[in-house]
């Protein structure tokens with residue numbers, strides 16, 4: 001199928017993009033890597049009056065360190081997320097997750113900002129942002145605000161951004177002593193969306209978990225922190241009994257729905273298996 | 287709305303007026319008659335439409351022609367005519383790594399990019415690189431063999447130049 005006709009605006013700055021969006025009266029759609037927008041146009045799921053291309057805006061590119069916080073520009077492509085040494089060192093979870101996002105050619109175009117803005121509950125990066133307790137830098141007509149990842153992902157394809165707001169960058173808090181990250185997903189084929197996936201960021205001190213955040217994806221309407229499992233682990237040593245307790249706690253954390261391709265009970269089982277593997281891995285990585 | 291775009295395709299400067307909704311794949315096929323870029327799914331799933339955009343493999347069905355303005359595009363025709371993939375083509379032929387040929391141009395573009403980044407890939411790495419390319423005929427094994435054989439041949443040619 002072919003897309004319906006639309007106009008195309010190449011934004012020069014964030015202010016220009018915001019203004020263009022306003023002038024289109026709700027009929028504009030931002031374009032980043034386009035790897036979700038373009039297929040949805042081709043399938044005629046959307047018919048905007050115009051696409052506003054964000055890719056030429058300097059303020060949305062670049063990766064930098066400021067006071068220990070890593071700032072990743074929204075237009076950073078998935079392939080750069082995988083390869084960039086600053087991301088590897090200061091936001092290791094993104095580095096680990098990037099090779100799981102789609103296939104290599106898609107990673108050359110898709111952007112981290114596009115992925116987080118889209119908030120597909122099956123996507124890797126929103127869960128990573130949660131586990132890293134990252135913050136989103138969001139620009140609107142009233143200026144720039146920061147939104148914590150915990151408050152950003154609201155529902156399927158729904159974030160705390162108002163229509164027309166622009167995600168400028170992702171801000172990752174400073175690395176702490178003893179920080180370790182593990183990531184994995186269960187997918188039918190490499191590059192496919194996961195059946196279940198999880199990102200874990202923890203601080204381990206002499207074998208004891210002093211802090212941990214666990215975020216699952218592909219198990220509900222949005223990426224989900226596993227608070228009960230985190231509580232079972234915080235302050236504990238990573239032995240078999242503790243890992244089993246964390247796995248059981250997942251029942252309170254996750255609420256997948258029954259789907260034709262996969263009953264909820266199977267997804268819960270896979271989540272427990274995955275958490276067990278990740279915590280085992282955490283014990284050996286720390 | 288139409289827009290004037292300029293870009294470089296297979297080394298040639300191109301200037302055309304296009305509708306923003308025209309994909310790069312349609313632009314290459316319909317405007318430039320470069321029909322070696324195939325269209326299967328038009329949604330990023332099959333990999334038949336891969337081209338090099340600024341040197342990197344991308345799905346031409348998921349890039350708008352207007353997004354490629356100012357950039358450099360290389361298609362299977364360019365890679366074939368320059369001789370850059372002559373050995374890869376020979377290896378596909380030798381190993382029967384194509385049957386109907388629909389997927390082959392996308393496979394070639396991807397394999398060429400892979401060997402550029404990673405001259406000695408493991409078989410698992412070859413499979414991973416091709417994970418977004420569908421082939422409904424060969425069962426993939428022969429394709430992996432052909433790419434593997436090309437990598438080995440290139441390595442041995444470097445060690446022992448003729």
Ligand SMILES: Cc1cc2nc3c(=O)[nH]c(=O)nc-3n(C[C@H](O)[C@H](O)[C@H](O)COP(=O)(O)OP(=O)(O)OC[C@H]3O[C@@H](n4cnc5c(N)ncnc54)[C@H](O)[C@@H]3O)c2cc1C
Pocket residue numbers: 029030031032033034035036037038039054074100101102103106109110111112113114115116117118122123124125165166167168191192193194329330331
């Ligand atoms: C075959 C295929 C397989 C895929 N597999 C996976 C996968 O396994 N995991 C995964 O996570 N993703 C996957 N994707 C999606 C891919 O990663 C997308 O590219 C990505 O999610 C969206 O990024 P984008 O830059 O392409 O955004 P676009 O498609 O340009 O935009 C996505 C949405 O976000 C909005 N937007 C974009 N940038 C901003 C911004 N800075 N501020 C505000 N709004 C913005 C757009 O208006 C649009 O609504 C796959 C895609 C394809 C085609």
Ligand code: FES
Pocket residue numbers: 324325326327328329330331332333334335336345346347348
């Ligand atoms: S036609 Fe582009 S991926 Fe199938």
Ligand code: FES
Pocket residue numbers: 383384385386387388389390420421422423424
């Ligand atoms: S040779 Fe027919 S699809 Fe690959």
